[in-house]
Amino acid sequence: MSSRLEAEHLYKVFGRRPDAAVERLRDGVDREELRAVGATAAVIDASFTVEPGQIFVVMGLSGSGKSTLLRMLNGLLEPTAGRVRFDGDDLTGLSDRELRGVRSHKISMVFQHFALFPHRSVRENAAYGLEVQGVPRAERERRADEALALCGLDGWEKSWPDELSGGMQQRVGLARALATDADLLLMDESFSALDPLIRRDMQDQLLSLQKTLKKTIVFITHDLNEAMRLGDRIAVMRDGRIVQTGSAEDILLRPANDYVASFIQDVDRSRVLTAEAVMDRDVRGDEASCDCETAAPDTPFTDLCAISARVPHPVAVVGEDGALVGVVPRQRLVGFLGDEKAGPGTCDSPRGEGDEKVMAHA
Template structure:
């Protein structure tokens, strides 16, 4: 088979249909001509209708929908466990629709693992042998497969349980065995059908976090089926929302949360914990209270006066964030005749990356004299998150306003005093005021 690193997509689905019933091909023909799901019911039940999407190598692609939406049928089509009535499904460029049973078994053995909702462990096999099962199917020798399975059981937190039977484990522990089995098999794609839905909420969250951690480390391609939008939002790089067999929206979690395609999707997202979906990069505002380090105290003081704020960020010529300065300190430097802003430079109180969840920003925002600073990998200031923006993002309200600029905090020094000081020291000053960064 081809090397997946050289191919565009791990999975590609093109106009795929699945119809159960007496005359599935006739049902597909009528669906293509615009018939509804109900109208083709005399010919069969349309479980998946005209599904088209690509799954990138190394992403978590989530398919979500209510019971009966077609999501579990769709995932079974991806590895040939459910026959595709019409359309195309390729795995790393290889068409699986129409493959023989032997060819499909090879695809499942070498390229895809599956984690099921109800664990699907062998009750009379030890935890170790369950975790090693995928390797056994691949023909790996006893000692090697047990060594690899033992390593993965340790990775998922089950060291010491290798000789136990599944019935001696809790539900969360059994699902960890399922994960260990899937990762031990070292296939490129993992298919997960409602894998965590039978678990208690706290255990479920632990498993979600474990899955994300392992995927980030190993770069596996994961297709995850769920009916829980919060789970979809937490796990998915992209999400396909299904209803009545059709994909009604496909996009990033932010796309679906902030721009639902229709009322059905909007009803889904209205109760989502937005603080655990949106990131600092999603809600940040352009930084306004910023001054270049080379501009000097007078320029910093003028900026803070004009913006009616008590502090501002200081950046280098490359917009790298150096720290913050306060109006009272700049006033002192101007009166002393100092031209070096760094004489009063202080560390930035709150700095985050663009991908940090806004749930983690609230404490920082309360403690900070300025909006929370958002910096990129080169420590360049790319945005700020004011407190009002955080609050507005939770309610899906616009944070910007033409009436009240988003500047924090209020000045410590009255603007009249700043203006008077600038005028009194201006003629004697040899400082050259720089432009804002």
């Protein structure tokens, strides 16, 4: 499967002599030295790929460069160096007119602050991208209504934006992006202006829509828990650079450096980890034929703890074909809930007598 979106060694420098600044960055000069000569390096040597149907989350603190990076992906900002490829086409080589065509038909953006037109109805706001495309009125209203229904706004089509709550207004922004049927959605801190409960509701809405629509999404956030909840893959940025890319479990269990480790120290591991992440893979036996309760590799950590509490031995983890792929000793569950940095296969707890029992059934 080829990547839908590719970023290749992207740099963005604002200020004096940006091309020369890129060369200095490549030679090892840091951001502070450049700032002293009037150049600001917002993004430094960023590379990643996004697969079709994937939610790729870019997270970092304010000033890390994540929003600048997002704006280079659809040509709103031109990279100082590097390339962006979308479905194999080099976006950095397109003319302004061609870029506008890509943004109108293939790439949609959902903004943090809704960006709704107050003088247009909910339907008219949702249909705006289609209006820009030149879609006839009847067709764009039909597609806008379908997108609004997907976002839970059926019956609100004739309302005005100021009659909606913040969460509902953000749903209109999402519906507007979906109505164009764009292949790629760029979401820039789209939920960060919402209250915590509404924010979680919007996260649920996005995950539910993604199961059906399978869009390719790049989602920007400064909230680690949001990143862990939404992202199929996550890129962590610091000072303009991507310092680690991987799944939520990769980042949580194998932080690339002390910065990432400190960033994730307060994350609720039970909301992220699955049986596959914590199981002991050093097992014997090809088939799990015991009649005891088992877990699938994607069983959430909290459910795994519940199973462990019901059985007197380690939990057997079996694949779709019934093959035993691992076991989870109770000591390992305790270890992962604690402060220790144990990863799969590195837990200090030795295999206990119960492990032999469960493998004897396998």
